[in-house]
Amino acid sequence: MNGLLAAYLGHRVEAARAVDGDFAAELCARMSAFTLAGGKGLRSVLAWWGWLAGGGTAAGPVAGSALRACSAVEVLQSFALAHDDVMDAAPLRRGSPSFHAVYTRQHRERGLRGDARRYGESLAILVGDLAMVWADDLLHESLADLPTGAAAHAVWRDMRTEVIAGQFLDLGAQADGDRSEDRAVRIDQLKTATYTVERPLHMGAVMAGADEATVTALRAYGTDVGVAFQLRNDLMDAYGAPDHTGKRTGEDLREGKNTLLLACGVRRAEEAGDRSAQRALARVGRSSAPEDAEEAARVLDRVGAREEVSRRCRLLAERGLGRIRRLDLHPAVSEGLRRFAETAART
Missing domain, CATH: 1.10.600.10 (Farnesyl Diphosphate Synthase)
Structure with missing residues (x-):
């Protein structure tokens, strides 16, 4: 499942480069890496178990579409965590600096204008927004191949x-x-x-x-x-x-x-x-x-x-x-x- 998700996110990051290189590197690639490093992929695994429990096949084209749909939950999780950390002012996530903490530090290190904390939180919100959009895209594209x-x-x-x-x-x-x-x-x-x-x-x-x-x-x-x-x-x-x-x-x-x-x-x-x-x-x-x-x-x-x-x-x-x-x-x-x-x- 992680391989399917990595391929999908890699494709989306490459497509984002055509929109703007900094956008692709600072937001898209960072969100993609965070999602893929998310650990055991609990939610997508549970969705797959639901598929098998409901009588779904474990192999074949239809199973592949189901796997991709299940993996969309992991991208949705990145949306929830990015926004949750902003609301909780949490400096850490999974043992590493949270999105808003990373962007706040970058603002200060680069000597950028404006309030560093507000900048960091704003970019973290955009990361979450991006994850929500890509999760929806992945789900819709996957479900198109399923009668259900x-x-x-x-x-x-x-x-x-x-x-x-x-x-x-x-x-x-x-x-x-x-x-x-x-x-x-x-x-x-x-x-x-x-x-x-x-x-x-x-x-x-x-x-x-x-x-x-x-x-x-x-x-x-x-x-x-x-x-x-x-x-x-x-x-x-x-x-x-x-x-x-x-x-x-x-x-x-x-x-x-x-x-x-x-x-x-x-x-x-x-x-x-x-x-x-x-x-x-x-x-x-x-x-x-x-x-x-x-x-x-x-x-x-x-x-x-x-x-x-x-x-x-x-x-x-x-x-x-x-x-x-x-x-x-x-x-x-x-x-x-x-x-x-x-x-x-x-x-």
């Missing part, structure tokens, strides 16, 4: 809208200081579960012409395991090592994101009447000091929120596996979905 193209595009359309809605709710929760557990879970469902797991599986299955029972089971698995996957990410953000997560520890706490981890901690501190814990957690979102984020992480562990979220990860992963137990899946797909659920539960 219209149905698959409908899933793609919903997925794009949902991830932006999730980001909208996330920003709103940061701004108004909401600490609702229900809202935190809803954000997890839209920003991660649907976009990372449910919709890729759904799109792949629909491309293959899967029956309704298969689609329903895969989507239910995707919702449960996708939320578990995000909860695990929340725990890793608060307690993981930067060399493993690829970003600074405690970013969500510094930004004041309403994660389920934080919402559970606030509830448990209130239930226990733990005033010191309440004061520490009340500073989340109001202080960007690393020591306050570190203290909040310790408090969340002490009041039992860390263990509660870990337990919820395990329960969601187990329930998700139960959703697909009755499906007659290809052994490789069954094993892959099982291992992914186990990873989501491993906190």
